[in-house]
Amino acid sequence: MRPRIRKSVMVIHVVVSVALLGEVWGLVVLNTAAALTKDLELAHAAYRLMPALVFAGGIPLSLTALITGILLALTSHWGLFRYYWTAAKLVLLVAVICVGMFLFDPEGMAAATEGGRAAVATRQWGQVAALGTQIVMLMIATALSVFKPRGKLR
Numbered sequence: 421m422r423p424r425i426r427k428s429v430m431v432i433h434v435v436v437s438v439a440l441l442g443e444v445w446g447l448v449v450l451n452t453a454a455a456l457t458k459d460l461e462l463a464h465a466a467y468r469l470m471p472a473l474v475f476a477g478g479i480p481l482s483l484t485a486l487i488t489g490i491l492l493a494l495t496s497h498w499g500l501f502r503y504y505w506t507a508a509k510l511v512l513l514v515a516v517i518c519v520g521m522f523l524f525d526p527e528g529m530a531a532a533t534e535g536g537r538a539a540v541a542t543r544q545w546g547q548v549a550a551l552g553t554q555i556v557m558l559m560i561a562t563a564l565s566v567f568k569p570r571g572k573l574r
C-alpha cells in the first residue's frame with residue numbers, strides 16, 4: 421500500500437476505533453443513569469434512545485475499525501497473526517462485537533420499563549457490566565496499539 425493511502429487508512433482506523441470507545445462510554449453513562457434514577461419515565465426514555473446510538477455509532481464504527489484494522493495488518497510487516505498484539509486486538513474487537521450482539525439489550529430494557537414499570541435491578545446492572553467489559557477491552561486494545569509489544573506468535 422502506498423504510504424499516503426496507508427496513512428489515510430490509519431487515520432480512519434484511529435478515528436473510528438477511538439470513537440467506538442467514546443460511544444460505548446456514552447452507553448455506560450446512560451445505563452448507569454437509568455439504573456440509578458427514581459424517574460421511571462426517564463429510565464424508559466434512556467433505554468429507548470440507546471438503539472439510535474448503537475445503529476448510528478456502535479455498528480458502523482466497530483465494522484469500520486475491524487475492516488481497516490485487518491487491512492492495515494495484512495498490508496504491513498505486522499501481519500494478522502504474526503504478533504500477539506495484532507491477534508489480541510482482533511480477538512478483543514470480535515469479543516466487543518459479540519458482547520454488543522448477545523448481552524446488550526436496550527430494546528428488551530425499554531420493553532421492561534414500558535408504562536412506568538421498574539426494571540429488575542440485577543438486569544439493569546447486568547447491562548452496565550456488559551458495557552463496562554466492552555470499555556475495558558477497548559482500552560486494552562488501544563494500549564496494545566500504542567505499545568505494540570514485540571512478542572511473536574510465529
Ligand code: HEM
Pocket residue numbers: 433434437438485486488489490492493494496498500506507509510512513558561562565566
Ligand atoms: C479494538 C478496537 C481497536 C482500537 C481501539 C485500535 C486502535 C488503534 C490505534 C490507536 C492505532 C494507532 C497506533 C499507532 O500510534 O501507531 C492502531 C493501529 C493499528 N491497528 Fe488498531 N485498533 C483496534 C482494532 C484493530 C484490529 C481489529 C486490528 C486487526 C488486527 C488492528 C490492527 C492495527 C494495525 C495493523 C495498526 C497499524 C500499526 C502501525 O502500522 O504502526 N486494530 N489501532
